[in-house]
Amino acid sequence: MQHTLYPNIDELLTPAALSRLTGQSITAVQSHPLEAFYNKSGSRLLAVETNGGDGPRYILKGVSLDWDWQMRATGDHSCRSVGLWQYGILDRLPSKIRHGVIACARDGDGWAILMQDVSRWMLPYAPIRKQHNKKFLAAMAALHATFLNDPALKDPNLNLCTTRHVYTVFGPETGRRELGRGDEVPQRILEGWELVKSELPADVVNIVVPLVNDPTPLCNALARYPFTLVHGDWRHANQGLIREDGKQRTILLDWQLATAGAPAIDIARYLGTNSALFPVSKEKCINYYRKQLARRLGNQFDESWWQPQLELALLGGFVQDGWAIVLKATTWDITAHQRDHWQADLHWWVEQVRTGAKWL
Template sequence: MTGEVIGMLRSDLSSGRFSELRSRYREKTILETFSSGRRETFQGISEAAENWPAIVLGTGRETYFSVTAEAGGYVVDVQRSVSPDSRPARQIHTLHLVDGLIEHHVVHPARPREPAVLPAGAVRSLLADPIGEFDHDGLSGASLFQAWLATGEPVVVKYVRPERDWMARATHDPGREAILFDEGVLATLPPPLSSPVIATERVPDGWLVVMQDVGEHCRRFRSADPGTAGETALAAVHALHTKFTGVRTSDALCSVADRLRLFSPLRPLLELRGSDTLPKTLTHTWETFAEFADPAVSAAVLGLALDPTGLLQALDQAAPNTLLHGDYRPANLGLSQDGVHALDWGLACHGPAVLDFVWYLSNAAWDGDDERTGLETVWARLTGEDPSSRAMDLAVIYHAVMGEVAFLVAEARRQPPGFPRPSDETAAWWLRRLHHAFERVGDLSRPH
């Protein structure tokens, strides 16, 4: 019966009228939309019907439709061509169902999918037809395509256009991953860490980056025992940090200051006219953090978001700088007999090693406190870094100012049951950890 909901949603999206879906809405169903860049909520059938025409994409031709089943319902990805002269419009609909009825309906905008067309040149000549879009989370502005070399080897091609990529604009990325490959940096990564990039090409509006298809290795990492996978991943990134300590490998690296501001409370305004998903949700993320965090802690974090000078200076003094992956988390890692494949070096930085660790910790350990304690123990054994060291405390504060703690709190509090979310215990742990970090490091509001 619940499968009928998808057909009803599809019909109502096509017609622009809230007619069929109303029979599967509870009287107190929450319809939540981020289309405007602000969170708007409507409760019940009447409010949904009244606001539906302003929420849906329009009645143009449907060009894409897919459904992913989750334990708590469905995630529906839909794109429509509104008019011949405009870009397609895309939305992600999350439906939380209880006993076959919709309890919570969330609508996010998303950057439109695009045809699998690559510029002519050296990379295109390497590839056999057909080329198709590669399924990925689409959070940045880069486009990914599935392709094959003439030898039959599957590859993924990333089409990086900095002017169209909100993360690239935010971090002044000229094509960072391609440049690191061209300069030979990715070829010198220490075992067991490696990059899947095998070729790059400069094109008029950006870069083409060809990578081995390591999807099987990524699935292996996700299915491995979390403790074992975490220990392997941390040992690999520690080898990276050790090799490049004190060495600035490239002028193209992201600055720690730009990385800090990526998810700034101002980002939704800077990306107001864009359609990317993540910037549209950030206002709500920060509001949730301010609501649930201790007022003194949220005030300190938001104050540093306004002026991070003292934090950045303290962090620079607390530990030596090295090459950072910048987005070192399970979603970007693969596990093979040869070691760890690290994907997506677009946020690679020059900064303290502990930043990579705290980012991994916040993305990999979403259940009990023992998960986080285990990873801290592994990191301490690898590096000699005490979990309560000044550098570690500053890294925790850095990630809070960046918005990561706010994200964990918002996801734990707001994500519907049955969909991926950090546990309440995880959110509480990070809020306690942040409180203790501020207690130990003291006032960071002014440079010292």
């Protein structure tokens, strides 16, 4: 089912439109700017309150190439988060996942995404419980099984990230291009990749640095294997859990880095960004996800593609996030209290790089 974009925010946020969209009686609408610590792309947020604060509350996310550096880095000239809603892909997500999007609108040269306010159900930066970790991994497997080799993902209207975008969005070229435009992340990207050269063994540097600058061999290798809808940014700040109809469901926000790619691209990102919060080892996370995916795919699942795409994607996980992992292991103030963990984590990723390189 396709959805129609509202022509502007004013029409989207009328009481009549919100009443129609939500099935609730909305008589008045107010909005004000909202700050979110983990919003690192440059997008802008509004809190939308209704009925004088007594009605339902929503979040309006504004995105534009003018202020969102990740959109610029991934060639997102049509807002893929909006496209996934507009062309019905989000409607097809498995029942385990809630995306929160209600409607979308144009906003001048940019776009606006109206979402349910799910802030109270989102994960804090705190240890993840075992049962919750399993919920997330099962939801990830359900997503990947639902869209395995789905030709709908090839629709150019979606303008999904390419795998090249996946592995260059946090690369040094992006850092150099975006430096001085007001966001701290590009500077951190450059610092991290410089540290990679001095902190890693020479053989690993010789694998990683060429791929960071040109991931073509990695992209070509992954293209040999099945593809699915990859969320692309499966980290704690985009994850939550909500109970509906007696069942706990995964909230998964921010689809701006979505791509059609190998399933394990998501598990690699999940491991790289959430590592310090896990209740179990990364190996146990991978094994649980694998079992869930195999169960859902049945005879579509095969070790002949599973293992190579996993090992390549783990190599890719470091090509994507190695800058941050090295910073967390060495100099980044925000993770100083977890330094020992990230130093051990860095050693783990070094071995994944060596293992994955044989498939290039």
